Amino acid sequence: MTVSGRGDGKSMDRSRTLHICIVCIALSVTLLCMPASWRSHLRLITLSPLRPLHSAGSSTAHKVEQGTAWLMPSTQAESKNAMSEEESQILKSRLIAATEQLHDLLEQTRNYQLLTDGRADLSQIPTVGADVILTHDPSSWRDSLLIARGTKDGIKVGHPVVWDRHLVGRISAAGPYLSHVELITDPAFLSSAVPLPEPNATGTSDVARVQGVYEGNGEEGGLRWIPRTATIKQGWYLLTAGDQTQGIPSGLILGRLTDVDLHGFYYSITVTPTLRHHNLRQVLVLLTDVIEPPERERRR
Amino acid sequence: MKWSVVILVTVTLVVIQTTLGEIIRIGSIRPDLTLIFAVYLAFSVRKDDDAVLAAWLVGIFADLASIGPLGATSLIYLLAARLIRYMKDMLFGDDPFVQTVSVLFLAAFVHALWGLLYWMSYRSFSFGEIVQRSFFVALYSAVVTPLLLSTLSGIRPALGMKRSSWA
Numbered sequence: 107m108t109v110s111g112r113g114d115g116k117s118m119d120r121s122r123t124l125h126i127c128i129v130c131i132a133l134s135v136t137l138l139c140m141p142a143s144w145r146s147h148l149r150l151i152t153l154s155p156l157r158p159l160h161s162a163g164s165s166t167a168h169k170v171e172q173g174t175a176w177l178m179p180s181t182q183a184e185s186k187n188a189m190s191e192e193e194s195q196i197l198k199s200r201l202i203a204a205t206e207q208l209h210d211l212l213e214q215t216r217n218y219q220l221l222t223d224g225r226a227d228l229s230q231i232p233t234v235g236a237d238v239i240l241t242h243d244p245s246s247w248r249d250s251l252l253i254a255r256g257t258k259d260g261i262k263v264g265h266p267v268v269w270d271r272h273l274v275g276r277i278s279a280a281g282p283y284l285s286h287v288e289l290i291t292d293p294a295f296l297s298s299a300v301p302l303p304e305p306n307a308t309g310t311s312d313v314a315r316v317q318g319v320y321e322g323n324g325e326e327g328g329l330r331w332i333p334r335t336a337t338i339k340q341g342w343y344l345l346t347a348g349d350q351t352q353g354i355p356s357g358l359i360l361g362r363l364t365d366v367d368l369h370g371f372y373y374s375i376t377v378t379p380t381l382r383h384h385n386l387r388q389v390l391v392l393l394t395d396v397i398e399p400p401e402r403e404r405r406r
Numbered sequence: 407m408k409w410s411v412v413i414l415v416t417v418t419l420v421v422i423q424t425t426l427g428e429i430i431r432i433g434s435i436r437p438d439l440t441l442i443f444a445v446y447l448a449f450s451v452r453k454d455d456d457a458v459l460a461a462w463l464v465g466i467f468a469d470l471a472s473i474g475p476l477g478a479t480s481l482i483y484l485l486a487a488r489l490i491r492y493m494k495d496m497l498f499g500d501d502p503f504v505q506t507v508s509v510l511f512l513a514a515f516v517h518a519l520w521g522l523l524y525w526m527s528y529r530s531f532s533f534g535e536i537v538q539r540s541f542f543v544a545l546y547s548a549v550v551t552p553l554l555l556s557t558l559s560g561i562r563p564a565l566g567m568k569r570s571s572w573a
Contacts, residue, residue: 123454123491130462130484137469137477145476152470156421242427243472244420246436246517246543247524250473252424278473286473293528294473323531324524324539325434384428 150256150281156239157254157283228268228355232393234259236267239284241384247324249289251275253389256283264396266354267389272381273297273346273358274389285391289383290360291322298347299329299360301338301375317347320360320377327361329375336373340366344377353394407456408566409463412447415561416467419443424471435542437550438513440468441483445509445551446558448487449500450567461487474520482519486512506551514544 137145236259240252255261257280267274267287275295278288288295299320316336318329332338342363348356365376419439427436444461451457465480472479490508494500521536562568 119454123458126455126459127484127488130459131481134462134465134477134481134484138475138481140476149470149476240421240424240471242424242436243474244423244438244440244468245472245474245479245520246438246539247520248472248474252471288473292473293524293530321528321530323535328530382428 146279146286147281150279150284150286153252154281154283156252228271228392231355232260234261234391234393236285236389236391238386238389241386243292247293249275249292249322249324249383250278251287251289251383251386251389253285253287253391254283255391256281256285258282259391260393261285261391262393262396264352266352266358266392266394268358268392269381269386269389271357271359272379273354273360274381274383274386276352276354277391287389289322290320291325291327291379291383293322293324295322295327296320297352297354297360298349299344300347300356301329301332301363302343302345303337304339304342318375320344320346326364326379327377329363329377330372332373332375334368334371334373338363338366338373338375340364343380351396353392353396355392355394407451407453407460408564409460411561411564411566412460412463413467415558415565416440416443416464420467420471432546433542435539435546437547438517438543439547439550439554440464440479441486441513441516442509442547442551442554443558444483444487445490445505445512446555448490449494449505449508450562452567454491457491458484458487482516486516502552502555505555506548509551510544510548513547514540517543 137148140148234255236253236255238251239254240250243250251267251274253267261277261280263277263280265277267276273290275287275289275292277285278294279286290297297320298317300315300317303315314336316332316338318332320327320329329344340363344360344363346354346356346358346360348354359380361377361379361381363375364378365374367374422430423436423439430436444464447460447464448457451460462480462484465483466477468483469476469479517540518536521531521540525531525533525536558565
């Protein structure tokens with residue numbers, strides 16, 4: 107009797123486990139088959155509780171800064187007393203060297219701006235600043251950020267996300283309060299791009315510009331479809347070529363060409379982003395006019 | 407089984423993985439903390455149905471924070487938990503070494519599977535990269551497993567589980 111009782115219990119447990127498995131699998135498959143817009147909406151609404159966590163973290167950091175501010179005057183006074191004449195001389199010489207370096211950098215920047223022809227002019231485009239909540243994607247194959255702005259702030263799927271003159275990525279899903287940013291290193295990211303030749307002493311270049319297709323690979327990026335007839339060198343910057351349909355302005359920095367090889371008729375080029383996206387705390391979303399991709403394409 | 411604590415630990419691990427990535431990464435490789443937790447639950451929970459449901463729940467939370475397809479990770483974790491429960495007696499119970507080896511093999515398999523799926527969709531990385539990255543993620547996850555297991559063994563009562571023989 108006892109043995110059969112135990113056997114019944116075990117078979118009941120098994121059938122219960124089987125039922126739970128079937129229900130969970132059915133739920134997962136339903137989520138997988140849902141339209142992409144529903145899926146992203148559901149995802150971002152579920153993640154909404156994370157938003158106050160971030161603002162709480164920021165205000166705590168601010169309070170800590172305020173709380174420790176009273177320590178500053180005494181610290182400065184102590185350091186003032188401790189600074190000898192010799193140390194101030196060393197600092198003066200360092201300041202002179204730094205000023206010279208700054209002049210060099212300003213000159214380089216001027217040359218660089220001449221080359222870009224001021225094309226990445228973002229002043230005419232309305233923007234929304236956003237705090238970054240999650241800096242990494244849990245998947246090792248995807249690269250994304252979660253930002254604390256959504257459709258209530260005018261954000262739409264496809265809007266470009268920038269930091270200074272660097273393209274960070276594109277909005278891949280927008281909820282009411284949160285949005286997911288598909289980074290330029292994500293495998294789903296594609297954009298037309300132009301390698302920028304290094305300027306000569308006069309700030310110009312004779313090398314003809316060629317357009318290729320930039321795509322992420324989960325870690326860095328690659329530039330494709332540049333024919334071998336073109337002149338390409340390692341260390342050149344890669345800029346966006348501008349895409350009306352995707353609303354990406356031209357002249358935004360994607361990265362630097364770190365590895366240039368010939369592969370058949372085309373170059374095989376590795377692009378390393380100049381910006382460490384995962385260290386970003388704030389980004390700007392460009393509220394450009396974008397043509398929303400059809401549902402079938404967004405499923406990717 | 408205390409489900410609220412399971413959810414809290416899962417959310418904490420997802421937040422660690424998605425915010426402290428720069429600290430825990432080696433190169434571009436980060437450990438798969440949620441997979442380690444799912445494997446731990448699959449080994450440690452007394453009832454089969456609870457183990458399977460817990461692993462699925464961990465997968466759902468990992469799915470929510472990612473831009474990948476929603477529901478896929480939960481499905482993979484559920485199947486992994488089912489496999490572990492099926493093989494648990496053959497694998498000498500919930501020994502930490504067995505759990506570490508399980509994490510190594512499952513992480514390699516899961517990440518290679520994901521890599522293949524993305525390779526079929528985007529073709530932006532090579533087959534060699536899939537093998538290399540999956541191997542290193544699995545290796546790093548396996549290295550981190552004993553540390554995470556020792557932390558989790560400390561909160562076993564909070565999770566509503568009895569202390570394990572090795573703890």
